[in-house]
Amino acid sequence: MIASPVMTFGVVPALGWELTVMEELLLILGGSLVPVIAATFLTKAEDPMALEAFYRKVRPPGPGWGPIAARCPEVIPSMSLKTIGLYWALGVGAIYGMMYGIGSVLLLRPHGWAAIAGGIILLLGLVAALRNREVSA
Numbered sequence: 001m002i003a004s005p006v007m008t009f010g011v012v013p014a015l016g017w018e019l020t021v022m023e024e025l026l027l028i029l030g031g032s033l034v035p036v037i038a039a040t041f042l043t044k045a046e047d048p049m050a051l052e053a054f055y056r057k058v059r060p061p062g063p064g065w066g067p068i069a070a071r072c073p074e075v076i077p078s079m080s081l082k083t084i085g086l087y088w089a090l091g092v093g094a095i096y097g098m099m100y101g102i103g104s105v106l107l108l109r110p111h112g113w114a115a116i117a118g119g120i121i122l123l124l125g126l127v128a129a130l131r132n133r134e135v136s137a
Helices: 003-015 021-043 048-058 063-071 081-106 111-135
Strands: none
Touching: 003 021, 048 063, 081 111
């Protein structure tokens, strides 16, 4: 969390290089990943019993849980990655549609109301999908 602003406002300007926007973004991204990767490899792994307790409570899907899932064969994931991806896409679409729409309406652009309507439709789709999931669960 600290590395990105440090790279953006400290390191990149201090270098004084003539960079395109994309080169600057890639430099910031690369520099911000260094502490993340270092922390991943330099800190000790989480206690397997804590991971197992988390897995039993949350029931996350995905291949990354293979070793823990093998120790808990009776636990069925709460939903598939495909379903999570669908919910994510609906949520992101709703948020961005409404944000873009509100900004466009405030700037008196004619297509703003259509973006708001699209965002609301996506939001209603997400709510309906989540309600159907609760009823069937």
